[in-house]
Amino acid sequence: MNAIEVRGLTKTYRKGFLRRRVDAVHAIDFAVLQGEAFGFLGPNGAGKTTTMRMLMGLIAPTAGTATIFGHQIPNREARQRLGFLPEAPYFYDYLSVSELLDFTGRLFGQNAAERAKRGDELIELVGLQNARNSALKSYSKGMLQRAGIAQALMNDPDLVVFDEPMSGLDPIGRKDVRDIILGLKEQGKTVFFSSHILSDVESVADRIAIIVRGKIHDVGRLREIVSAQIGTEIVMQVASIDKESEGQLCTKADRVRRHDGDLTVMLGPGSDIDAFVRNGHDLGAKLISITPIHETLEDVFVRAANDGENETTPASSDAEASS
Ligand SMILES: Nc1ncnc2c1ncn2[C@@H]1O[C@H](COP(=O)(O)OP(=O)(O)OP(=O)(O)O)[C@@H](O)[C@H]1O
Ligand SMILES: [Mg+2]
16 A cells, blocks of 8 residues: 555646636646655646645645545545645744644644653754754744654654755755654655755655646656766876877867866767777877766756746636636
């Protein structure tokens, strides 16, 4: 059984006086396996938050279905096993993080001893020990984000849904969140999170989905999505060869960089690497390295975003607004 299963999930908003249609999420399908960290990637306005809010039962889908641990949402049993960090967590300014967690524990029906124990563990996990009794209004954005993560974990959920958990955090804070996600995975929990920070997704997600303009563009293992080899980088030492020979070598390459007596070139897919290296050798250059270059997640993301831009969007046409 999958942790999350989404089939044809759609959310259409009606906006403004003319009730203009906005297809925030359009017939998306994907599944999140139990025990994996699943990254949900997409540019601003792609539909990430809308999807998460539907999964949490906070807004109703216009069409399609979703199940959480096999229960069709909204479902009370599923809700008990879920933790949620909203995009912009809102707290009572005058509470401290211990009070916030105590309050959350009460909502889940935990007794005082359970609440105190769990609260202490989580405050330590997110590194807020020194601020545990300060009012949340004195917290920095990063500290509030940590408090939100602690709150999402108060009921010891099997599945956590984190909307942009790294947002507003400095590099150390981002690493802490990455470690929290990896720790949750180690405990066998499932993590479904969105992020703009590609390197964070790359370092923790087992699988990802890329959503653009309400549609899923790619789903799969990171390695599959970013496997295409886009070229080969060759570094040669050319300090001792003359300018003319160097120029001759460069005409065969796509991208050329010269630094400190080293020549770095990029050869496109299908180029004859052997011939290039032999030619360099004959001209007196010394080979230093040959490295296959793969597409990065960032390349994939930019390509998906561009594809989305080029598509026509019946989603927001006024003609359909009156239907
Ligand atoms: N309550 C609403 N009423 C009308 N339109 C909405 C509403 N909420 C979201 N939208 C629209 O739905 C689309 C998707 O928004 P959503 O917040 O889900 O995107 P997102 O991927 O989370 O973006 P971001 O990266 O900026 O957080 C956007 O075009 C947005 O303007
Ligand atoms: Mg969002």
